[in-house]
Amino acid sequence: MTDRLVLLGTLLFSTIVGCSAPAPTPMPMTPEIIQVVATPSATPTFVPPTITPTRTATPTPFVTPPALGEAAIVPILMYHHLADLPGNATELERTWTVAPKDFDAQMNLIAQRSFRAITMAQLVAHLRDRQSLPAQPIIISFDDGWAEQYEHAFPILKKHGLIGTFFVYTNPIDRKQFMTWTQLQEMASAGMDIQAHTLTHPHLRTLAPDAAYKEIAESKSILEKRLGKPIVAFSYPFGEYNAGIIDMVKRAGFASAVTLASGYKQRADELFTLHRIRVSYPDSLDDFAKRLP
Ligand SMILES: [Zn+2]
Numbered sequence: 001m002t003d004r005l006v007l008l009g010t011l012l013f014s015t016i017v018g019c020s021a022p023a024p025t026p027m028p029m030t031p032e033i034i035q036v037v038a039t040p041s042a043t044p045t046f047v048p049p050t051i052t053p054t055r056t057a058t059p060t061p062f063v064t065p066p067a068l069g070e071a072a073i074v075p076i077l078m079y080h081h082l083a084d085l086p087g088n089a090t091e092l093e094r095t096w097t098v099a100p101k102d103f104d105a106q107m108n109l110i111a112q113r114s115f116r117a118i119t120m121a122q123l124v125a126h127l128r129d130r131q132s133l134p135a136q137p138i139i140i141s142f143d144d145g146w147a148e149q150y151e152h153a154f155p156i157l158k159k160h161g162l163i164g165t166f167f168v169y170t171n172p173i174d175r176k177q178f179m180t181w182t183q184l185q186e187m188a189s190a191g192m193d194i195q196a197h198t199l200t201h202p203h204l205r206t207l208a209p210d211a212a213y214k215e216i217a218e219s220k221s222i223l224e225k226r227l228g229k230p231i232v233a234f235s236y237p238f239g240e241y242n243a244g245i246i247d248m249v250k251r252a253g254f255a256s257a258v259t260l261a262s263g264y265k266q267r268a269d270e271l272f273t274l275h276r277i278r279v280s281y282p283d284s285l286d287d288f289a290k291r292l293p
Helices: 002-020 033-039 091-095 098-114 122-129 146-157 181-189 209-227 243-251 285-288
Strands: 077-078 138-146 164-168 193-196 233-235 256-262 274-278
Touching: 077 256, 098 138, 098 146, 122 138, 122 193, 122 233, 122 256, 138 146, 146 164, 146 181, 164 181, 164 233, 181 193, 181 209, 193 209, 209 243, 233 243
Parallel strands: 077 138, 077 274, 138 164, 164 193, 193 233, 233 256, 256 274
Antiparallel strands: none
């Protein structure tokens, strides 16, 4: 009887271990099993043992890709200008600007809440190639390539150990108010994610197809040549796109594109119309926190 129970226990235990652990290495019997085997009065019903993890318990350090048709929870924050505005600033200025001290507080909150900043390439690998991501992924994106982003965002991101994704349009690089190539190269070397936003920031839908394609494809090749890194993501100027523009972005070799549509749920079938969360001047830290997952 005892021998049969030992055999039964061992077989069941092996089966359970075999289901959950990929390594075929035999594991030592846990005290729970010994207890079941050693109690003659126990009913023959086998109680599955609690498999004690060998490492200390920590939260899941990664997220697996979503099931087919499901969305991944990856907020992509969207910033443009980083500056202190005067009291009489226009509504437009207040919409597209965040004060540097507010940005610092927002990045501090992100770091405190254990978000992990990822790159656009990592998001593509997750949604398209079904790779895992670090737990609580977030993308911190900036459009246009303003000098303020190098001056204010770059040091704050570094201070909090975060990566920023900078969608830059290439023609004004090295001009007044915009970042320089030297600054972009420095940021890329420091692990920042630089991505494309056309040559001249046009209304793409109003351009002739050849001109629109040139804006999209050449911004990618110029950035790749100057930075020596693959450019995988595109940001539609003014958030404007249609089926023809999406097709051009795909043909130019991009793997993803971001819009101005609001939300943090990203789907594999929406890799070229990814959602973002706009942060604006009037937002309090509480407003900001409420928009995060
Ligand atoms: Zn823009």
